[in-house]
Amino acid sequence: MVKELDEKIDTLPDHVGWRLWQASRAWQAEFAAAMRAAGHGWFTEARAGLLGYIGRNGMRQSALIERSAISKQAIQQLLDGLEAEGIVERMPDPQDGRGKLVRYTSRGLDALRDGDRVKMEIERRYVSRIGEERFTALMGALRALAAREAAAMDEDAGAEGEVVESK
């Protein structure tokens, strides 16, 4: 079947962006399927993306905005959904009358635990597929890339600042 596909397809892209995209999508599909199988039918990609930023001890909605680089309105809508599903709850911040605290419900913490388990299972599967050495190299490269990316963005920001100044 794979061979058939290879024959049919004249030019399948093979550059970093494509590979990263495919790998990312495959991981997400695997994760989402496992989560739904574990009874978390409310689970979607966008929600997962947001939940990744919420610390286990809860946090300010505004802190979530800072971290996730999603617009506050989008976050609000995602939180509305998650709240309706009973995964998180919002309560007024006693420290600041304007703010609200977001934290996991017990159901949300259950989901979090399941999520961690699933992640470990997928990781194990990946290691068995490509070998520990390759997997380690993959993680190392991705971490390095993320670190340099952040550094480059800082430089860009600095450079942009200079450009603005010189105007």
Added chain:
Amino acid sequence: MVKELDEKIDTLPDHVGWRLWQASRAWQAEFAAAMRAAGHGWFTEARAGLLGYIGRNGMRQSALIERSAISKQAIQQLLDGLEAEGIVERMPDPQDGRGKLVRYTSRGLDALRDGDRVKMEIERRYVSRIGEERFTALMGALRALAAREAAAMDEDAGAEGEVVESK
């Protein structure tokens, strides 16, 4: 700035899925920004994803559906958009009265060329960020993962087939 962020964030995820997602998004953002800068304002992520599947010589809409694993309706809508932008054109398939051929316009081919250039630039940047060795390792791991992924899916499909049969 990076340090500040590290201090503020108690638990940033560090698993394959997260890293792949971040890397993929970063690449896409870089690519999209460069494409827009090159005058291709019509460029969006979803469209890029679809264009990746269209061979330079054009192809049947139905073939596109097979390859991309997106619903035919979604593909149609994306193609509608791309056609309206003058990137691709659709013509009846002389071989099959039902089918239509999708192929790039000359404007589309220009965009494709720019895309290739941008990809190479990004790749060069990546290599200079993390080193050639690490970059090669990254690509190798991603390719291996994709190949094993496909193989695993075939196995699953086979297993599912058996299950259906045994019903």
Added chain:
DNA sequence: TCCATATAGTCAAGATACTTGACGACATTC
């Protein structure tokens, strides 16, 4: 104290990228 300004969150409307379902035109097969 009171006012100006900034910040936290909400409400509303619209765009994009999908989905499912129903359908008409053409092909294939028996």
Added chain:
DNA sequence: GAATGTCGTCAAGTATCTTGACTATATGGA
């Protein structure tokens, strides 16, 4: 040539995210 299947389309609905406008609260002076 009639049943069946495939190809593309039309229509409607959903999820995610965006921009813009708004309310309530906080803060830092005059």
